[in-house]
Amino acid sequence: QSVLTQPPSTSGTPGQSVIISCSGSSSNIGSNTVNWYQQVPGMAPKLLIYRNDQRPSGVPDRFSGSKSGASASLAISGLRSEDEADYYCAAWDDSLGGLFGGGTKLTVL
Amino acid sequence: EAQMMESGGGLVQPGGSLRLSCVAPGITFTSHWMHWVRQVPGKGLVWVSRINSDGSSAHYADSVKGRFTVSRDNARNTLYLQMDSLRVEDTALYYCTRARDGSRNAMDVWGQGTMVTVSS
Numbered sequence: 655q656s657v658l659t660q661p662p663s664t665s666g667t668p669g670q671s672v673i674i675s676c677s678g679s680s681s682n683i684g685s686n687t688v689n690w691y692q693q694v695p696g697m698a699p700k701l702l703i704y705r706n707d708q709r710p711s712g713v714p715d716r717f718s719g720s721k722s723g724a725s726a727s728l729a730i731s732g733l734r735s736e737d738e739a740d741y742y743c744a745a746w747d748d749s750l751g752g753l754f755g756g757g758t759k760l761t762v763l
Numbered sequence: 764e765a766q767m768m769e770s771g772g773g774l775v776q777p778g779g780s781l782r783l784s785c786v787a788p789g790i791t792f793t794s795h796w797m798h799w800v801r802q803v804p805g806k807g808l809v810w811v812s813r814i815n816s817d818g819s820s821a822h823y824a825d826s827v828k829g830r831f832t833v834s835r836d837n838a839r840n841t842l843y844l845q846m847d848s849l850r851v852e853d854t855a856l857y858y859c860t861r862a863r864d865g866s867r868n869a870m871d872v873w874g875q876g877t878m879v880t881v882s883s
Binding site for chain 1: 858
């Protein structure tokens with residue numbers, strides 16, 4: 655059971671939007687920034703969102719992040735087949751150190 | 764795409780030791796925080812350790828504290844993870860990652876990982 659809680663799976667059809675949630679507590683998301691990673695099966699993870707809502711260069715603006723209190727969300731609009739991957743939220747915890755969520759498997763139907 | 768390069772994984776018996784290395788060819792290394800992250804194939808990501816840019820400060824997950832030691836040689840652009848008293852549950856793919864400039868924890872460069880298998 656991860657300290658950062660994500661839904662195990664979600665799905666959508668091409669063109670649709672999906673939102674992946676990440677719930678934490680005051681010692682992690684509530685007091686530190688959130689990063690999001692995308693991992694295509696068989697590949698290393700890729701930084702998708704940093705500092706809650708910032709996109710690294712090269713990441714399409716279809717991906718957006720937000721944070722409110724001890725929860726964060728990743729929104730993906732205009733779903734494409736290549737978005738099918740595992741998505742992980744991550745945050746520093748003041749007691750535990752680095753944390754990843756359990757991951758959300760996105761299926762594009 | 765820029766990538767870290769890990770090495771040193773392999774098969775080791777419980778209680779044994781391994782030293783992982785990670786080099787950063789052509790990648791800015793010396794001013795960045797660095798991390799180790801592991802993943803059991805088919806499972807989620809688990810943070811292991813981080814070290815600051817000059818090597819003076821390190822943090823560890825509770826599961827490895829007292830057994831693993833992270834270090835770096837900035838002159839060689841190399842990160843290390845000394846793993847002692849290995850347990851079966853340490854079996855995983857170990858990734859070396861770099862935190863992006865200005866961040867301690869947003870990992871913007873990853874390697875392909877090196878597999879560590881602890882088994883008798």
